[in-house]
Amino acid sequence: MAEDTLMINISNQDDSSYSHSPVKKLSAGQKWAAKMGANGKRKASFENHDYTSAKQRKPNAKTGTKNVDQTASQFPSKPKTSPKKSSDEHRGHDRPFIKTSSLFRNNPEIPDVLSVQKQTIPLLMAGKDAVVRSQTGSGKTLAYGIPLIQSLQAVQPKIKASKTRTLRIIISFLGLQQCFVGCFYCFTRSDGPLAVVIVPTRELAQQSFQIFQKLLKPFTWIVPGVLMGGEKRKAEKARQEPPTKLRKGINVLISTPGRLVDHIKNTLSIAFSAVRWLVLDEADRTLDLGFEKDLTVILNALNAGGSSRQTVLLSATLTEGLSRLTSISMNDPVYIQVSDVPDQSVDTSEPSLSSQFPPSQQTDSFAVPDRLQQYMVVVPSKLRLVCLSAFILARCKHERDQKLIVFISSCEAVEFLVTLLSTVLCGKSSTANKQQQSIKFLRLHGNMEQEERTEVFQEFSQSNTGVLLCTDVAARGLDLPQVTWIIQFNPPTSAAEYVHRVGRTARIGAQGNGLLFLTPSETVYMDVLANHNISLREMKMEDILSTLLRDERFRGRGNWDKKKSAAARQQDIRERATVLQTDYENYVHSSTDSVQAAKSALQSFVRAYTAYPSALKHIFHIRHLHLGHAAKSFGLRDAPQGLSSAVSDPKANKKGKNQTKGKNNKRVSNKLTARERVARLISSEYTSGIDGESKSKKKRKKRKENTENKQAEG
Numbered sequence: 167m168a169e170d171t172l173m174i175n176i177s178n179q180d181d182s183s184y185s186h187s188p189v190k191k192l193s194a195g196q197k198w199a200a201k202m203g204a205n206g207k208r209k210a211s212f213e214n215h216d217y218t219s220a221k222q223r224k225p226n227a228k229t230g231t232k233n234v235d236q237t238a239s240q241f242p243s244k245p246k247t248s249p250k251k252s253s254d255e256h257r258g259h260d261r262p263f264i265k266t267s268s269l270f271r272n273n274p275e276i277p278d279v280l281s282v283q284k285q286t287i288p289l290l291m292a293g294k295d296a297v298v299r300s301q302t303g304s305g306k307t308l309a310y311g312i313p314l315i316q317s318l319q320a321v322q323p324k325i326k327a328s329k330t331r332t333l334r335i336i337i338s339f340l341g342l343q344q345c346f347v348g349c350f351y352c353f354t355r356s357d358g359p360l361a362v363v364i365v366p367t368r369e370l371a372q373q374s375f376q377i378f379q380k381l382l383k384p385f386t387w388i389v390p391g392v393l394m395g396g397e398k399r400k401a402e403k404a405r406q407e408p409p410t411k412l413r414k415g416i417n418v419l420i421s422t423p424g425r426l427v428d429h430i431k432n433t434l435s436i437a438f439s440a441v442r443w444l445v446l447d448e449a450d451r452t453l454d455l456g457f458e459k460d461l462t463v464i465l466n467a468l469n470a471g472g473s474s475r476q477t478v479l480l481s482a483t484l485t486e487g488l489s490r491l492t493s494i495s496m497n498d499p500v501y502i503q504v505s506d507v508p509d510q511s512v513d514t515s516e517p518s519l520s521s522q523f524p525p526s527q528q529t530d531s532f533a534v535p536d537r538l539q540q541y542m543v544v545v546p547s548k549l550r551l552v553c554l555s556a557f558i559l560a561r562c563k564h565e566r567d568q569k570l571i572v573f574i575s576s577c578e579a580v581e582f583l584v585t586l587l588s589t590v591l592c593g594k595s596s597t598a599n600k601q602q603q604s605i606k607f608l609r610l611h612g613n614m615e616q617e618e619r620t621e622v623f624q625e626f627s628q629s630n631t632g633v634l635l636c637t638d639v640a641a642r643g644l645d646l647p648q649v650t651w652i653i654q655f656n657p658p659t660s661a662a663e664y665v666h667r668v669g670r671t672a673r674i675g676a677q678g679n680g681l682l683f684l685t686p687s688e689t690v691y692m693d694v695l696a697n698h699n700i701s702l703r704e705m706k707m708e709d710i711l712s713t714l715l716r717d718e719r720f721r722g723r724g725n726w727d728k729k730k731s732a733a734a735r736q737q738d739i740r741e742r743a744t745v746l747q748t749d750y751e752n753y754v755h756s757s758t759d760s761v762q763a764a765k766s767a768l769q770s771f772v773r774a775y776t777a778y779p780s781a782l783k784h785i786f787h788i789r790h791l792h793l794g795h796a797a798k799s800f801g802l803r804d805a806p807q808g809l810s811s812a813v814s815d816p817k818a819n820k821k822g823k824n825q826t827k828g829k830n831n832k833r834v835s836n837k838l839t840a841r842e843r844v845a846r847l848i849s850s851e852y853t854s855g856i857d858g859e860s861k862s863k864k865k866r867k868k869r870k871e872n873t874e875n876k877q878a879e880g
């Protein structure tokens with residue numbers, strides 16, 4: 167979080183604006199005036215000087231000229247002199263030469279995306295429940311974080327400060343990775359949580375915790391804490407924390423749903439009687455992943471606490487699907503929507519408040535950041551690997567300060583591709599390229615140990631360059647600075663996920679780019695995105711592959727570069743792509759381990775392909791996959807035998823060993839809806855994390871059942 171450069175300017179709103187009727191919309195000029203400050207006189211004088219049309223005043227994403235003009239109009243009394251003349255004037259004076267004009271050049275555009283904070287903060291400070299939809303990277307965290315802290319710091323008598331200082335020292339001494347320890351000590355404090363923030367992923371939990379730590383610096387008596395998966399219960403036991411000691415203490419509790427439920431049910435009886443705030447960040451994702459039951463448990467626990475509370479739901483892609491959740495968890499909520507969706511009959515660049523959500527005119531439109539450039543490339547399966555490689559080379563070897571995130575559909579494929587790319591793409595020695603720096607590849611997925619996940623998250627956050635290959639675990643809410651490209655190597659399972667993935671770049675007014683890979687049979691997906699008001703420009707595969715012309719490592723046998731014709735150039739590109747593909751295949755087939763890794767990556771890719779929801783099956787269907795070609799994109803020369811049957815029944819391999827078990831599994835998997843299958847497939851990203859992943863969860867459940875049976879018998 168950019169804590170040094172907060173640009174919040176919340177004008178005092180008239181109480182009438184808290185009504186549920188849609189508010190009168192401000193003109194763009196009024197919006198800017200509001201941004202300048204709450205001073206009515208200043209607003210009026212600004213409006214008097216503003217002769218441009220509303221359209222002209224809209225931010226120009228490409229040139230960013232708006233703010234230059236606006237900055238100039240803040241100083242109407244300043245005489246207009248050319249920079250040259252003014253510098254000449256200074257010459258000859260005693261004062262040193264100051265090139266003032268450069269002050270206003272090459273500055274980053276001042277973001278115009280904080281409307282969500284202007285709209286939300288006053289409403290929350292007035293005690294309303296709110297459902298907030300606003301584009302990615304628009305500052306939703308502070309939109310709820312600031313009023314939450316404002317209200318907690320004002321609690322009288324003051325929230326008990328006992329042990330706070332010691333606990334803060336413990337927390338900072340232990341660092342984030344050990345924050346559980348901090349949390350458990352925190353629980354020994356006496357007030358219990360006053361605010362509960364639920365987020366879907368561990369990384370987002372960490373990030374939100376860090377933001378609260380920063381925001382709470384001036385209020386030392388309010389203690390934040392985080393609960394999330396990744397630590398084994400054994401380890402907790404080893405610390406011999408008696409459950410009774412772990413009841414109370416954290417004032418602002420940030421947690422993933424699974425982990426909190428686990429504590430509610432098994433470990434602790436957290437006192438919820440003091441809770442005044444409940445925040446469900448990325449609420450739609452939490453529900454998508456099948457955490458509805460967990461949320462119900464949490465809501466019941468909070469309700470049992472008996473206190474009255476304010477509830478806030480936030481996401482860039484909240485849809486009507488949340489109506490049940492809002493009806494059971496919220497009290498007469500206000501719906502706030504801030505977006506820049508073009509081509510609507512109503513000017514939706516203005517924030518809107520309403521009693522219905524989403525407002526009828528744009529039910530399925532999701533806003534993407536203003537300065538995001540969106541591209542797609544159509545690549546046949548066989549060429550996907552070399553095309554991705556060429557794109558990475560183009561950005562990371564031939565351009566400066568490029569930071570890329572590549573979304574991939576499965577953990578195994580992430581693992582495999584990181585190894586392959588870092589070994590072959592960067593490892594291939596060449597005298598011509600000794601000067602070039604190697605590209606840093608990182609990975610993030612739900613099968614990694616939590617400690618490593620945290621390290622990678624921190625490392626990628628802090629670095630200026632590099633490539634992060636990840637699953638959708640990194641799609642939501644993460645604020646990773648200076649990401650320049652989002653590559654969706656496997657298309658997302660919904661338009662909402664597309665929006666969240668690309669939302670990791672172009673944040674808070676910055677520029678960013680997205681590239682979606684599609685195979686020729688998948689191009690209909692563009693229509694799906696278009697239905698949600700998302701349009702992409704095409705990038706040509708050959709243009710991407712042409713980067714290989716700049717690298718002598720991939721020179722083929724033919725001396726095509728000596729010939730000038732377009733056909734020769736094309737042939738050169740093709741030969742070089744073949745050389746690179748052959749390098750990959752040689753590496754993969756150099757050991758049984760790497761062949762096995764490639765096979766399981768391919769298998770997991772195909773399995774993920776079967777998990778697209780039924781509404782997208784006409785595009786993403788295993789029948790459309792050419793398995794031999796897909797195998798090539800994992801460096802395999804042929805499709806492994808029995809792949810399709812193994813994929814249609816993941817337990818098929820084990821059938822011989824355990825016929826009955828296989829049958830049962832098949833029966834269970836047949837019963838699952840497409841949505842459940844998706845949730846199952848990726849749920850490992852979001853498990854409570856206690857005792858590892860879902861397998862362990864099953865074991866735990868079984869153990870619990872046994873104990874219950876034993877007790878019943880007893």
Ligand SMILES: Nc1ncnc2c1ncn2[C@@H]1O[C@H](COP(=O)(O)OP(=O)(O)OP(=O)(O)O)[C@@H](O)[C@H]1O
Pocket residue numbers: 167168169171172173174280283300301302303304305306307308481482642643644645669670673674
């Ligand atoms: N008022 C502000 N002034 C300057 N920077 C801000 C302000 N508010 C938020 N930011 C910065 O903007 C970035 C994006 O904020 P945040 O992560 O809250 O966005 P978001 O809307 O929650 O995004 P997502 O939908 O992806 O979760 C952060 O780096 C944050 O520090």
